[in-house]
Amino acid sequence: MKRKVMVLTGGGDCPGLNAVIRAIVKRASQEDNWEVLGCIDSFNGVLKTPLELVTLDLNSVSGILVKGGTILGTTNKGGPFHYPIKNSDGSWSSIDRSEEMIKTIKDLGIEAVINIGGDGSQRISKALYDRGLNIIGVPKTIDNDLSATDFTFGFQTAVQTVTEDIDKLVTTASSHNRVFIMEVMGRDAGWIALHSAIAGGADVCIIPEMPYNIEKIKDKIEKRYINGRGFCIIVVAEGAYSQSKGKIYQESKEIGYYNEKLGGIGNILMNELIDAGVKHDIRLTVLGHVQRGGTPIAYDRILASEFGVKAFEMVLEKKFGQMVVYRHPEINSVSFDKAIKEPHLVEANSRLVKTAMGLGIEFGN
Numbered sequence: 001m002k003r004k005v006m007v008l009t010g011g012g013d014c015p016g017l018n019a020v021i022r023a024i025v026k027r028a029s030q031e032d033n034w035e036v037l038g039c040i041d042s043f044n045g046v047l048k049t050p051l052e053l054v055t056l057d058l059n060s061v062s063g064i065l066v067k068g069g070t071i072l073g074t075t076n077k078g079g080p081f082h083y084p085i086k087n088s089d090g091s092w093s094s095i096d097r098s099e100e101m102i103k104t105i106k107d108l109g110i111e112a113v114i115n116i117g118g119d120g121s122q123r124i125s126k127a128l129y130d131r132g133l134n135i136i137g138v139p140k141t142i143d144n145d146l147s148a149t150d151f152t153f154g155f156q157t158a159v160q161t162v163t164e165d166i167d168k169l170v171t172t173a174s175s176h177n178r179v180f181i182m183e184v185m186g187r188d189a190g191w192i193a194l195h196s197a198i199a200g201g202a203d204v205c206i207i208p209e210m211p212y213n214i215e216k217i218k219d220k221i222e223k224r225y226i227n228g229r230g231f232c233i234i235v236v237a238e239g240a241y242s243q244s245k246g247k248i249y250q251e252s253k254e255i256g257y258y259n260e261k262l263g264g265i266g267n268i269l270m271n272e273l274i275d276a277g278v279k280h281d282i283r284l285t286v287l288g289h290v291q292r293g294g295t296p297i298a299y300d301r302i303l304a305s306e307f308g309v310k311a312f313e314m315v316l317e318k319k320f321g322q323m324v325v326y327r328h329p330e331i332n333s334v335s336f337d338k339a340i341k342e343p344h345l346v347e348a349n350s351r352l353v354k355t356a357m358g359l360g361i362e363f364g365n
Helices: 017-028 042-046 098-107 119-130 155-176 191-200 214-223 265-275 288-292 298-316 351-358
Strands: 003-009 034-039 053-056 083-086 092-095 110-117 135-139 179-184 204-206 232-237 282-286 322-327 330-335
Touching: 003 017, 003 042, 017 034, 017 053, 017 110, 017 298, 034 042, 042 098, 098 110, 098 119, 110 119, 110 298, 119 135, 135 298, 155 179, 155 191, 155 232, 155 282, 155 288, 155 298, 179 191, 179 265, 191 204, 191 232, 191 351, 204 214, 214 232, 214 265, 232 265, 265 282, 298 322, 298 330
Parallel strands: 003 034, 003 110, 110 135, 135 322, 179 232, 179 282, 204 232
Antiparallel strands: 034 053, 083 092, 322 330
Protein backbone atom coordinates (compact mmCIF):
# COMPACT_ATOMS: atom_id res chain seq x y z
CA MET A 1 0.00 0.00 0.00
CA LYS A 2 1.30 3.42 -0.92
CA ARG A 3 2.04 6.05 1.69
CA LYS A 4 -0.05 9.21 1.31
CA VAL A 5 0.67 12.92 1.57
CA MET A 6 -2.08 15.52 1.13
CA VAL A 7 -1.48 18.92 -0.46
CA LEU A 8 -3.74 21.96 -0.33
CA THR A 9 -3.71 25.68 -1.11
CA GLY A 10 -5.36 28.17 1.24
CA GLY A 11 -6.00 31.91 1.42
CA GLY A 12 -5.78 34.19 -1.60
CA ASP A 13 -4.44 32.80 -4.85
CA CYS A 14 -1.16 33.97 -6.32
CA PRO A 15 1.19 33.14 -9.18
CA GLY A 16 3.40 30.16 -8.35
CA LEU A 17 0.97 27.94 -6.44
CA ASN A 18 0.85 25.43 -9.27
CA ALA A 19 4.63 25.39 -9.43
CA VAL A 20 4.74 24.28 -5.78
CA ILE A 21 2.14 21.56 -6.38
CA ARG A 22 4.08 20.34 -9.42
CA ALA A 23 7.38 20.28 -7.53
CA ILE A 24 5.88 18.23 -4.68
CA VAL A 25 4.48 15.68 -7.13
CA LYS A 26 7.66 15.45 -9.19
CA ARG A 27 9.82 14.99 -6.09
CA ALA A 28 7.42 12.41 -4.65
CA SER A 29 7.48 10.49 -7.94
CA GLN A 30 11.14 9.73 -7.34
CA GLU A 31 10.15 7.65 -4.32
CA ASP A 32 8.76 4.16 -4.89
CA ASN A 33 5.79 4.16 -2.54
CA TRP A 34 4.28 7.64 -2.22
CA GLU A 35 0.94 8.95 -3.44
CA VAL A 36 0.06 12.66 -3.50
CA LEU A 37 -3.55 13.66 -2.87
CA GLY A 38 -4.85 17.15 -3.60
CA CYS A 39 -7.50 18.60 -1.28
CA ILE A 40 -9.97 20.86 -3.11
CA ASP A 41 -10.57 24.43 -1.87
CA SER A 42 -8.15 24.41 1.04
CA PHE A 43 -9.30 22.11 3.87
CA ASN A 44 -12.88 22.08 2.56
CA GLY A 45 -12.16 18.97 0.53
CA VAL A 46 -11.97 16.83 3.68
CA LEU A 47 -14.81 18.67 5.40
CA LYS A 48 -17.37 18.05 2.66
CA THR A 49 -19.53 15.01 2.04
CA PRO A 50 -18.56 13.36 -0.22
CA LEU A 51 -14.87 14.14 0.14
CA GLU A 52 -13.26 16.23 -2.59
CA LEU A 53 -9.80 14.75 -3.00
CA VAL A 54 -7.92 14.16 -6.26
CA THR A 55 -4.90 12.02 -7.02
CA LEU A 56 -1.98 14.09 -8.28
CA ASP A 57 0.50 12.35 -10.57
CA LEU A 58 2.97 13.40 -13.23
CA ASN A 59 0.25 13.51 -15.85
CA SER A 60 -2.07 15.77 -13.81
CA VAL A 61 0.68 18.33 -13.11
CA SER A 62 2.10 18.36 -16.62
CA GLY A 63 2.12 21.90 -18.01
CA ILE A 64 0.84 23.64 -14.87
CA LEU A 65 4.17 25.36 -14.13
CA VAL A 66 3.20 28.34 -16.29
CA LYS A 67 -0.37 28.66 -15.03
CA GLY A 68 -1.45 31.22 -12.47
CA GLY A 69 -3.96 30.43 -9.74
CA THR A 70 -4.19 26.90 -8.35
CA ILE A 71 -5.54 23.71 -9.88
CA LEU A 72 -6.76 22.71 -6.41
CA GLY A 73 -8.84 25.81 -5.80
CA THR A 74 -8.56 27.91 -2.66
CA THR A 75 -10.59 29.89 -0.15
CA ASN A 76 -9.98 32.45 2.58
CA LYS A 77 -13.36 31.90 4.22
CA GLY A 78 -14.12 29.68 7.16
CA GLY A 79 -11.66 26.86 7.80
CA PRO A 80 -11.65 23.84 10.14
CA PHE A 81 -11.79 25.97 13.30
CA HIS A 82 -14.54 28.32 12.06
CA TYR A 83 -16.53 26.26 9.59
CA PRO A 84 -19.62 28.25 8.51
CA ILE A 85 -23.04 26.64 8.94
CA LYS A 86 -26.50 27.95 8.08
CA ASN A 87 -28.97 27.90 10.95
CA SER A 88 -32.64 26.98 10.64
CA ASP A 89 -33.65 30.64 10.86
CA GLY A 90 -31.46 31.54 7.89
CA SER A 91 -28.66 33.11 9.94
CA TRP A 92 -25.06 31.92 9.85
CA SER A 93 -22.70 30.80 12.59
CA SER A 94 -19.53 28.72 12.76
CA ILE A 95 -18.38 25.54 14.46
CA ASP A 96 -15.03 23.92 15.22
CA ARG A 97 -14.59 20.84 13.01
CA SER A 98 -10.83 20.48 13.48
CA GLU A 99 -10.89 17.27 15.54
CA GLU A 100 -13.34 15.68 13.12
CA MET A 101 -11.14 16.71 10.19
CA ILE A 102 -7.93 15.40 11.77
CA LYS A 103 -9.62 12.04 12.40
CA THR A 104 -10.80 11.88 8.78
CA ILE A 105 -7.29 12.59 7.50
CA LYS A 106 -5.78 9.88 9.72
CA ASP A 107 -8.54 7.38 8.85
CA LEU A 108 -7.67 7.90 5.18
CA GLY A 109 -4.13 6.81 5.92
CA ILE A 110 -2.66 10.22 5.11
CA GLU A 111 0.68 10.48 6.89
CA ALA A 112 1.36 14.17 6.30
CA VAL A 113 -0.27 17.38 5.07
CA ILE A 114 1.45 20.20 3.17
CA ASN A 115 -0.43 23.48 3.59
CA ILE A 116 0.51 26.15 1.05
CA GLY A 117 -0.68 29.52 2.32
CA GLY A 118 0.05 32.83 3.99
CA ASP A 119 -0.01 34.07 7.55
CA GLY A 120 -3.61 33.04 8.27
CA SER A 121 -3.12 29.60 6.71
CA GLN A 122 0.03 28.95 8.72
CA ARG A 123 -1.72 29.95 11.94
CA ILE A 124 -4.22 27.21 11.10
CA SER A 125 -1.27 24.87 10.44
CA LYS A 126 0.17 25.67 13.85
CA ALA A 127 -3.15 25.01 15.60
CA LEU A 128 -3.63 21.71 13.75
CA TYR A 129 -0.08 20.61 14.56
CA ASP A 130 -0.73 21.36 18.22
CA ARG A 131 -3.71 19.00 17.99
CA GLY A 132 -1.64 16.16 16.61
CA LEU A 133 -1.68 16.57 12.82
CA ASN A 134 1.55 15.92 10.91
CA ILE A 135 1.65 19.13 8.90
CA ILE A 136 4.24 21.22 7.02
CA GLY A 137 3.77 24.78 5.77
CA VAL A 138 4.82 26.46 2.54
CA PRO A 139 4.68 30.29 2.69
CA LYS A 140 2.55 32.04 0.08
CA THR A 141 1.63 35.71 -0.04
CA ILE A 142 1.99 38.42 -2.64
CA ASP A 143 2.30 40.90 0.25
CA ASN A 144 5.69 39.38 1.24
CA ASP A 145 4.74 39.96 4.89
CA LEU A 146 6.15 36.82 6.56
CA SER A 147 9.30 37.73 8.49
CA ALA A 148 10.76 34.21 8.64
CA THR A 149 11.48 34.14 4.90
CA ASP A 150 13.36 36.62 2.72
CA PHE A 151 10.76 36.38 -0.03
CA THR A 152 7.54 34.55 -0.75
CA PHE A 153 6.67 33.37 -4.26
CA GLY A 154 4.08 35.47 -6.07
CA PHE A 155 5.45 38.73 -4.73
CA GLN A 156 7.87 39.38 -7.58
CA THR A 157 5.19 38.62 -10.18
CA ALA A 158 2.79 41.04 -8.47
CA VAL A 159 5.50 43.74 -8.45
CA GLN A 160 6.16 43.10 -12.15
CA THR A 161 2.45 43.45 -12.94
CA VAL A 162 2.18 46.74 -11.03
CA THR A 163 5.38 48.10 -12.57
CA GLU A 164 4.17 47.39 -16.10
CA ASP A 165 0.92 49.20 -15.35
CA ILE A 166 2.78 52.19 -13.89
CA ASP A 167 4.76 52.36 -17.14
CA LYS A 168 1.48 52.63 -19.02
CA LEU A 169 0.14 55.31 -16.70
CA VAL A 170 3.26 57.43 -17.21
CA THR A 171 2.54 57.83 -20.92
CA THR A 172 -1.07 58.92 -20.45
CA ALA A 173 -0.25 61.08 -17.41
CA SER A 174 2.45 62.98 -19.29
CA SER A 175 0.21 63.40 -22.33
CA HIS A 176 -2.57 65.02 -20.27
CA ASN A 177 -0.50 66.71 -17.52
CA ARG A 178 -2.35 64.65 -14.95
CA VAL A 179 -1.84 63.27 -11.48
CA PHE A 180 -2.41 59.51 -11.43
CA ILE A 181 -3.06 57.59 -8.23
CA MET A 182 -2.55 53.83 -8.44
CA GLU A 183 -3.98 51.82 -5.54
CA VAL A 184 -2.22 48.48 -5.07
CA MET A 185 -2.53 45.58 -2.66
CA GLY A 186 -0.88 45.59 0.75
CA ARG A 187 -3.03 45.31 3.88
CA ASP A 188 -0.40 45.98 6.53
CA ALA A 189 2.83 45.75 4.55
CA GLY A 190 3.82 48.16 1.80
CA TRP A 191 6.31 45.97 -0.04
CA ILE A 192 4.42 45.85 -3.36
CA ALA A 193 3.95 49.61 -3.34
CA LEU A 194 7.58 50.30 -2.40
CA HIS A 195 9.18 47.97 -4.94
CA SER A 196 6.90 49.01 -7.79
CA ALA A 197 7.26 52.71 -6.98
CA ILE A 198 11.03 52.43 -7.34
CA ALA A 199 10.88 50.19 -10.42
CA GLY A 200 8.20 52.31 -12.09
CA GLY A 201 9.73 55.69 -11.30
CA ALA A 202 6.82 56.93 -9.20
CA ASP A 203 6.98 60.31 -7.48
CA VAL A 204 5.03 59.42 -4.33
CA CYS A 205 4.77 56.13 -2.42
CA ILE A 206 2.27 55.82 0.43
CA ILE A 207 2.42 52.70 2.61
CA PRO A 208 0.70 51.49 5.82
CA GLU A 209 3.91 51.64 7.86
CA MET A 210 4.32 55.39 7.25
CA PRO A 211 1.03 57.34 7.72
CA TYR A 212 0.93 60.35 5.43
CA ASN A 213 0.46 64.09 5.78
CA ILE A 214 -1.65 65.35 2.87
CA GLU A 215 0.20 68.68 2.71
CA LYS A 216 3.49 66.91 2.01
CA ILE A 217 1.88 64.98 -0.82
CA LYS A 218 0.43 68.21 -2.22
CA ASP A 219 3.83 69.93 -2.06
CA LYS A 220 5.45 67.08 -4.00
CA ILE A 221 2.78 67.27 -6.69
CA GLU A 222 3.28 71.00 -7.17
CA LYS A 223 7.03 70.51 -7.59
CA ARG A 224 6.29 68.24 -10.54
CA TYR A 225 4.62 71.04 -12.51
CA ILE A 226 6.08 74.09 -14.28
CA ASN A 227 3.60 76.61 -15.71
CA GLY A 228 0.84 74.02 -15.48
CA ARG A 229 2.72 71.34 -17.39
CA GLY A 230 3.98 68.12 -15.86
CA PHE A 231 2.64 64.94 -14.32
CA CYS A 232 2.82 62.97 -11.08
CA ILE A 233 2.51 59.25 -10.33
CA ILE A 234 1.36 58.23 -6.84
CA VAL A 235 1.44 54.60 -5.69
CA VAL A 236 -0.62 53.89 -2.57
CA ALA A 237 -1.05 50.57 -0.74
CA GLU A 238 -4.66 49.63 0.09
CA GLY A 239 -3.92 49.62 3.84
CA ALA A 240 -2.34 53.09 3.91
CA TYR A 241 -3.89 55.87 5.98
CA SER A 242 -3.38 59.50 6.90
CA GLN A 243 -1.90 60.80 10.13
CA SER A 244 -5.11 62.67 10.88
CA LYS A 245 -7.79 60.10 10.04
CA GLY A 246 -6.29 56.71 10.86
CA LYS A 247 -7.00 53.43 9.07
CA ILE A 248 -10.26 53.19 7.16
CA TYR A 249 -11.96 49.83 6.69
CA GLN A 250 -15.32 48.11 6.66
CA GLU A 251 -16.52 45.02 8.49
CA SER A 252 -16.94 42.14 6.07
CA LYS A 253 -20.46 40.85 5.44
CA GLU A 254 -19.21 37.76 3.62
CA ILE A 255 -19.94 34.48 5.38
CA GLY A 256 -16.76 33.03 6.85
CA TYR A 257 -14.53 35.96 5.88
CA TYR A 258 -13.04 37.55 8.99
CA ASN A 259 -10.51 40.03 7.63
CA GLU A 260 -11.15 43.76 7.58
CA LYS A 261 -12.34 44.89 4.15
CA LEU A 262 -9.81 47.43 2.93
CA GLY A 263 -9.78 49.38 -0.30
CA GLY A 264 -10.95 52.85 -1.14
CA ILE A 265 -7.87 54.72 0.08
CA GLY A 266 -7.12 55.81 -3.49
CA ASN A 267 -10.46 57.59 -3.79
CA ILE A 268 -10.09 59.08 -0.30
CA LEU A 269 -6.62 60.36 -1.17
CA MET A 270 -7.88 61.91 -4.40
CA ASN A 271 -10.63 63.81 -2.55
CA GLU A 272 -8.18 64.92 0.14
CA LEU A 273 -5.86 66.35 -2.50
CA ILE A 274 -8.74 68.22 -4.15
CA ASP A 275 -9.85 69.59 -0.77
CA ALA A 276 -6.23 70.59 -0.07
CA GLY A 277 -6.25 72.77 -3.18
CA VAL A 278 -4.64 70.66 -5.91
CA LYS A 279 -6.01 72.02 -9.20
CA HIS A 280 -4.44 69.56 -11.61
CA ASP A 281 -6.52 66.76 -13.10
CA ILE A 282 -6.40 63.69 -10.86
CA ARG A 283 -7.29 60.20 -12.01
CA LEU A 284 -7.46 56.96 -10.01
CA THR A 285 -6.60 53.41 -11.06
CA VAL A 286 -7.31 50.51 -8.70
CA LEU A 287 -5.51 47.34 -9.82
CA GLY A 288 -7.20 45.00 -7.35
CA HIS A 289 -7.01 41.30 -8.11
CA VAL A 290 -5.15 41.86 -11.38
CA GLN A 291 -2.07 41.69 -9.16
CA ARG A 292 -2.90 38.12 -8.16
CA GLY A 293 -3.43 36.79 -11.65
CA GLY A 294 -1.39 35.75 -14.62
CA THR A 295 1.66 33.66 -15.35
CA PRO A 296 4.38 33.63 -12.67
CA ILE A 297 7.67 35.17 -13.73
CA ALA A 298 10.80 33.01 -13.76
CA TYR A 299 11.90 34.09 -10.25
CA ASP A 300 8.65 32.94 -8.68
CA ARG A 301 8.61 29.66 -10.63
CA ILE A 302 12.08 28.85 -9.35
CA LEU A 303 11.38 29.85 -5.73
CA ALA A 304 8.07 27.97 -5.71
CA SER A 305 9.78 24.88 -7.15
CA GLU A 306 12.46 25.04 -4.46
CA PHE A 307 9.76 25.32 -1.78
CA GLY A 308 7.84 22.34 -3.18
CA VAL A 309 10.86 20.02 -3.36
CA LYS A 310 11.93 21.06 0.14
CA ALA A 311 8.43 20.51 1.56
CA PHE A 312 8.26 16.91 0.37
CA GLU A 313 11.79 16.22 1.60
CA MET A 314 10.65 17.53 5.00
CA VAL A 315 7.86 14.94 4.88
CA LEU A 316 10.45 12.23 4.31
CA GLU A 317 12.48 13.61 7.22
CA LYS A 318 9.34 13.95 9.39
CA LYS A 319 10.04 17.61 10.06
CA PHE A 320 6.46 18.35 11.01
CA GLY A 321 5.35 21.55 12.71
CA GLN A 322 7.64 23.60 10.47
CA MET A 323 7.38 25.94 7.49
CA VAL A 324 9.74 26.11 4.51
CA VAL A 325 11.69 29.38 4.32
CA TYR A 326 14.17 31.08 2.04
CA ARG A 327 17.13 32.66 3.80
CA HIS A 328 19.63 33.62 1.15
CA PRO A 329 21.24 31.54 -0.17
CA GLU A 330 19.60 28.53 1.51
CA ILE A 331 16.15 26.93 1.55
CA ASN A 332 15.56 25.87 5.15
CA SER A 333 12.68 25.58 7.61
CA VAL A 334 11.54 27.17 10.87
CA SER A 335 8.95 26.22 13.46
CA PHE A 336 5.40 27.52 13.04
CA ASP A 337 5.91 29.51 16.22
CA LYS A 338 8.75 31.44 14.60
CA ALA A 339 7.03 31.61 11.22
CA ILE A 340 3.98 33.47 12.55
CA LYS A 341 5.66 35.32 15.42
CA GLU A 342 5.78 38.73 13.75
CA PRO A 343 4.96 40.23 10.34
CA HIS A 344 7.54 41.44 7.84
CA LEU A 345 6.91 45.16 7.56
CA VAL A 346 8.72 48.03 5.82
CA GLU A 347 10.97 49.93 8.21
CA ALA A 348 11.32 53.68 7.72
CA ASN A 349 15.11 53.53 8.03
CA SER A 350 15.56 50.48 5.78
CA ARG A 351 17.94 50.42 2.84
CA LEU A 352 15.16 50.31 0.26
CA VAL A 353 13.29 53.27 1.78
CA LYS A 354 16.55 55.24 1.82
CA THR A 355 17.08 54.32 -1.84
CA ALA A 356 13.59 55.57 -2.67
CA MET A 357 14.19 58.82 -0.82
CA GLY A 358 17.50 59.19 -2.62
CA LEU A 359 15.54 59.02 -5.87
CA GLY A 360 13.26 61.79 -4.68
CA ILE A 361 10.25 59.62 -3.90
CA GLU A 362 7.99 61.27 -1.30
CA PHE A 363 6.42 59.12 1.42
CA GLY A 364 4.42 61.92 2.98
CA ASN A 365 5.29 60.98 6.54
